Amino acid sequence: MTNYREILKKYWGYDDFRPMQEDIIKSVGEGKDTLGLLPTGGGKSITFQVPAMAKPGICLVVTPLIALMKDQVENLKKKGIKAYAVHSGLTGMEIQIAYDNCIYGGVKFLYLSPERLSTPVFLEKLQHLKVNLLAIDEAHCISQWGYDFRPGYLKIADVREHLPNVPVLALTATATPRVVDDIQEQLRFEKKNVFQKSFERTNLAYVVRKCEDKEGQLVKILSSVQGTAVVYVRNRKKTREYAEHLQKNGISADYFHAGLTQKVKDFRQQQWKSGACRVIVSTNAFGMGIDKPDVRIVVHMDAPDSLEAYFQEAGRAGRDEKKAYAVMLFSPADKMQLNKSVTTSFPEKEVIHKVYDSLCNFFQVAVGHGEGLVLDFNIGKFCTAFGFNILSVFNSLKILQRAGYLYYTEDSDIPSKVMMQMSDFELYKYQVANAKLDPFIKVLLRSYTGLFTEYASIDEDLLAQRLKVTRDDVYQALLTLSRAKVLHYIPQRRTPLITFLHRREELRHIVLAPEIYEQRQKEYRQRVDAVLEYATTTHICRSRLLLHYFGQGNSNNCGHCDVCLDRKKQNLTDDEFSKIEEAIYNTLNAEPISAESLTEKLSFAQDKTWKVIHWLEDVGAVSENQDGVMEWIGKR
Template sequence: MTIINALTKYFGYKDFRAGQQEIIDEIIQGKNVLSVLPTGAGKSICYQIPALISDNYSIVISPLIALMKDQVDSLNKTNEVAAFINSTQSYYETEKVLQDIHFGKIKIVYVAPERLENPEFAARLKNLNPQYLFIDEAHCISEWGHNFRPSYTKLRDFIEFTGIKKISAFTATATPEVVKDIVKQLGLKNAKVIIKGFERENLFVNIEITKKKKERCLELVHQFKSPAIIYTSSRKKAEELAEYLKLNKIICEYYHAGLDPIIRKKIQEDFIEDRLPLIIATNAFGMGIDKKDIRLVIHFNSPGSIENYYQEIGRSGRDGKNSHTFLLYDESDIHIHEYFISNSYPTKEIIKNIYNAICDSAQIAIGMKSDKQIPINLGYIKLHTKQDISGAILNSALKYLEDADYISVNSAYKSVNKIKILFTETRLKSFVKGTSNELMKDVLLNFLRNYGKEIFSRLTTIDLIALQSETGLTKQETSETLMSLEFLGILEFSKADGKESISLIKPRVRVEDLKLNYKLINELYI
């Protein structure tokens, strides 16, 4: 199938938009591409078409469940070629998707980045031999980006673990710093960076200084009608503004991450299907929303960054028709963002406190160094530092310490299952001959066949997925059999915990002697 055939068959178009074919051609030629396209330029087609015409399946990393569902539903209108795997699915639903990939039914699978942090799941994807890895909303990988998500920073570990070579990333908003950081964080070799214009000629951008923001929102909604989105900086403001507009006979709903997922889904679907004309939302709403006729976007408060602002106003007028955006500014907005900044990036003191907490958790004294891997325990770190440290702040602090060569963060993918046979070879052969338990016999014979005498002398890394495949045992049967063998004293089983850990590279130093990149820390924090 040619790319034009795929465009017509799956999307109903005869021609590509500007820039799309260039990007698709580069991907098909095997290049690693970083594409920066303006909102509404059709970036999803740039990775969907290479995936649809490829020999094997492709993985798309997508940050939002709603976006996955929309794109899968759209692709499956003709044939069932796409699926998603996320936290809303049962074990059996996930297994069905993996089986469909195995039998060649599925060409594109959408996966949330957090899902890849499970090494067992990552191994399943690896064994299915993905052809491409596509990262949507790639700015989420960069601390310089406006929607930084720590789970995106683990993608390089996944890439190295699976050995995928054909990797492309997509975003609508990336400064030069973010572009460099995406390439670095993903380890893209000889990356082809394709940047198409940011200008949206059909958007009329307005900024107003006013303290009567609620009243002005009411005027604008009456003037420009709907569909419309009003963005606020907090959940409380979204709720208060929605209440004010409802009292003034405006049909609307508020939307934020604190709502029940079912309610959020209903509000989003009502908005997309034109049953709801206006949404008042935090920035939890909008990424990946495929609604082309939004006519008005109002920012009740100043956004956190120019990239955030560009992406949010870019949700209007995607059908090419004239649309209006308004930013309502007053000086108090700055205080809100000072608070958010202080809760998004670690200070020098927090980094020092986290370093002490890690070393203390492993009982490592000043000047000493342990060869053991130290588990990352956020709960312990919070108690030790007496601070409410978020996962994002911890991740950033660890990165600064790693960049300065004080620690090494060990990928969850390097957490492995190991066994050691405690019986002598003679005693083990006697047990295998005498046991009536066929599951134990199959497992032990498999170990002897694949690992030889090594498993009698030391803990040896084993592949549980290969074991299940070769013996025909289920995951539960394998786990129960290994636990029984350990209980009987036949073997020692060291189970992978599937979690990140830390190793000290240098002996522990006093925090006053830590030599970190304080210039970068200050730039991000300030």
């Protein structure tokens, strides 16, 4: 029997698996299609990396997150494991070399974006790959009912036809029961096979605070709860404003969003991880793949648009199993913003059609052409040229992406890359003949390995420092070497990308099917309503509300969220309060009666029953009509 623990210890340094990891690994090792639901920080990547290392061949990993792809590939390489990532930020030559190395070079992991799976180049190379496992990260994206549906994921099932007897491991941190069933159906599981860790986080206290002065409340919270913190906001501008506000109040803080350069992002991430910076204020761009166990508090300054997103982000607190807090600051403006987002997230179909047509004209793509094109995209310039609102364009692109016409990547930060084109002997002759460039070549070869077989990401600043020259000197030297065909140099670029997944269609042929538009709009509305219910309900334990949303009924009160703590002020035990509350609910559901009759009918001490009734009235769960009859109006 395969000793998975030996592999875990050898490459990852752990003596044992986290709960559920080994069960998932054994299921996959036995060749079974498997769906693993592990919460944020539950170690999902281990569940496909370990079994893939235990078998000959290569593991295909499908993920929509380019940043996460690159991080995991780098981490695997540091462990001495060969891995590649293929995505829209690479040149055709880079992709070709990556595929060839996967076929001939003993590579164990190939990370791909879902859109890549249907390309002719990949399908041709797939015939020569010995695949031992197909791993699907963020598997909820394949479900029409998932909060982040991506049509590219639907291609995965077709790829399975080329991979007979290769098991699939689908992984996600959040999924409702409906999504769990749909994932398995879409991926054509032979039989249902789900490993699900409970969504309950017993050490995490969920709190909703209703307030208008959010800045003041944030300072107050961070002053009373010590330790590392993440503060989530909805837009980039606010990240900087809140970080500066915290700094003015003596709290160590910095900001983070997708628009920063990779170097700045890496530095700020490292400062926060090391403890040099206590608080990071960020958009939802922060947190993916970052495993810092001692985060004591996560604060949401703005309400997210789904409980799936909230649960993932809040779940970054307290991974060390010690007491931690997840706080949402909520105001009437949040309710207005969430309701408004339903409209702004789904522009009128005429607007979407116009955006598509203008985009094709912007790039001068003719009808019947453009499939596979990857183009730098300046959304500001585009909006100015055609008179669009930037938010309408952004959301139109997302809908066109769901419909399978294009793929939009925001702010791709693509580092400079180099690969040698001359052989060792040719290079030696070139160095002898070009003494001025010899130092550049030597430092480049000493600084980076594998340059003769694959592209390596390079840092011009680091090379400049080692050569004691300016960054521009390095840039000019690399350009000269590239023109001389000594090497191929791809300078750093930082830009959003548009990938045309389909040839340009005439507008009358653009179809936004009900499941792409009307049904998604309805689902979005339901998710927004679930967030509003979570934020405004004041008589049901926060943890119970979340667990119920994810299909875990019959859960107990957590005892430490803001609702549970408020109940405890009645000087009743949690068990007493729950039993009286349940009895009141059952009685009023059977026959609405007056409060006096209710206290007489129930078998509990009347003073205790009155305490629960008054509390339920205060939080809006029960009310008395004009006839003095009590009714249950809250949710259960």
